[in-house]
Amino acid sequence: MSYRIVITGAGGQVGRFLAAQAGSRGLDVLALTSSKWDITDADAAGRFVAPGDVVVNCAAYTAVDGAETEPERAHAVNAAGPGHIARVCAKAGARLIHISTDYVFSGQFDGAPRPYDIDDPTGPLSVYGKTKLAGEQAVHAALPEAHVVRTSWVYTGVGSDFVAVMRRLAAGEGPVKVVVDQVGSPTYVGDLVAALLQIADRPAAPPLLHVANEGAASRFEQARAVFEGVGADPQRVQPVATEDMPRPAARPPYSALSTRDLTAAGLTPPRPWRDALTEALANATGEGNK
Template sequence: MTSSIPSRLLVTGARGQLGTEVVAAATAAGLTYAAHGSRELDITDVDAVTATVADFGRAADEAGQSAVLINAAAYTAVDAAESDRDAAYAVNATGPQNLARACAACGVRLIHVSTDYVFPGDGRRPYEIDDPTGPRSVYGASKLAGEQAVLASLAGAQVVRTAWVWGTTGANFVKTMAALAASRPTVDVVDDQRGSPTYAADLAAGLLELAGSDVPGGVLHATNAGETTWYEFARAIFAELGEDPGRVHPTTSDKFLRPAPRPAYSVLSGAAWAAAGLNPLRPWRVALADAMARSADAFRAR
C-alpha cells in the first residue's frame, strides 16, 4: 500500500458525531475540504447531490487534486427506525446510492461508513468482512441496503463498518454514563451485549488514512481494538470520571426491552484493515483514558 493525504475532501454528515471529527482531522492535516451537514446537503435529494458532487469533482480536476468523499451521514435512531422505515431507508440506502452514482459520474472516490448492525449479532468470534450478513432491525437492514447500493453503483467504492461509536459531539453512551454518574447512586447496565467501543476521533483518523491510500474498493472493518460489554465499558467510564465503578451493576437485555433488538455480539474483525496496510486503531480502553484526559469537560454532565 502506498499512502498520502488526499488533496481535496468532501464530507457529508459533517455535523454529526463522526463527521465533526473527520472535519477536525482534515483541518489539522491542512486539507482542502467542503463539509455538509444535512441542512446544507440532503443526500436523499438526487439533484442536490448530483450538483454538489459535480462541482466538487470539477474543482478538484481544475486544481489537479485527488478527490475523496467520506459519507458519515446516517439515520441512526435505531428504535425510531422500526416505525419510520421509509425515512431510515431514504437516508441509509437511497442517499448513499445517490452519492455513489454521482461519484461514478465525476470520477470521485467514495468511502461510505456502515455498521455492525448488518450482522445478526449471534456470532462467537469477531465478524470478518465476508461473513454472512443478517440484520435483525430496520436500521441494520437499511444500512445493509446502503452498502449494497454503494458497491453496485461505484466500482472502487469502499464501505467501512464500525461499531459502538462515541465522541465529544452529540449524544452517546459515554455522555449518558457521565450524566447518570452525577445524578444516580447506582446504574444498571447490560452485561450480555459484547462489542468494541470506538472513539470517533480515532475512526476519523483511520478514514483519512484510508482516503490517502491506494487500498482497493470493497468492505473493511474499523473499530478500536479489543472487546467488552456495555457493563464493563460503563465501569471504565466511571473509573475515568473518578467515580466508584462499583456503582455500576450488571443486568440483562431482557430488563431493557426496546423496539429494535440489539446485537448480542458486535465485535468486528480488523484483519482485513491490517492486511491492507492500514494502521489498526488503538485499544478502546486507551482511547477512553486519552479522550477523558484531553476533553473531560465534553463528557461530564453540566
C-alpha cells in the same frame, strides 16, 4: 497526496470530528450539513462533487429505535441516499468512503462468538441494520471500488453518546443499571477518523473494511470502565439483561469487529478500546462536562 475532502452529514458526531481533523491536517474540506446537502435528493450530489474529490458519507438515519416506526425514512437516508452519492461519484471520477455499521450482523453464533471479519455472513436484526446493509449494496453496485467502512459503538465522550451519558451518571449518585448481554467494540471517534483519513490517502485500500478499537466489551464493562476512568465507584454500575430493558429495535447480542483486514491491507488498526477510552475521557474532561 492532494485532494478535496467532501463530507456529508457534517453536523453529526463523526462528520464534525472528521471536518475538524481534515482541516487541521491542511486538507481542502467541504463540509456540508443536512440543510445544505440532503442525501435523499438524487440531484444534490451533482451540485457538490467534482472530479478527484474524496467524498466521505457521514450522513445517516441513526435513530436505531426510531427506524422501526419510520422504515421508509430510514431506507431513503441509509440505502437510497448512499446509492445517489455513489452514482454521482462514479460519473464524476470521485472516490467515496461510506460508513456502515456492526448492526449488519446478527450476533448469533453456533459456537463461541468471535469478532466479525469482513466476509462473515450478514443478518441484520433491525430496520436500521437492514437499511444500512442495503446502503452498502447500493454503494458497491454503483461504484465497486468505493470503500465501505463498518464501525461500531462510536463515541466522542461529549454530548449524548453512551460514554457521555455514563460520565454524567458517574457524576451523580446511586446505582446505574446497564445491559450485560450486548457485546461490541467501543470505538473512539478520533480513532475512526484517523483511519478514515488514512483510507482517504490510499486509493487502493480494499472496498470493505472494519474499523473499530481492538477488543470486545459489554455495555456493562464499558460503563464500569467509564466510571473508573472518571474516578467514580465502578460498583455503582450494575448488570441487567436486555430482556429486562426492552427497546423497540433488537440489537445483536455480540457484534465486535475484527480489524484483521485493515492490518492485511497495510493500514493501521486502532488501539485497544480501553486505551482509547482513557484519552477520550481526558479530552472530554478538558472540554468541561458538556
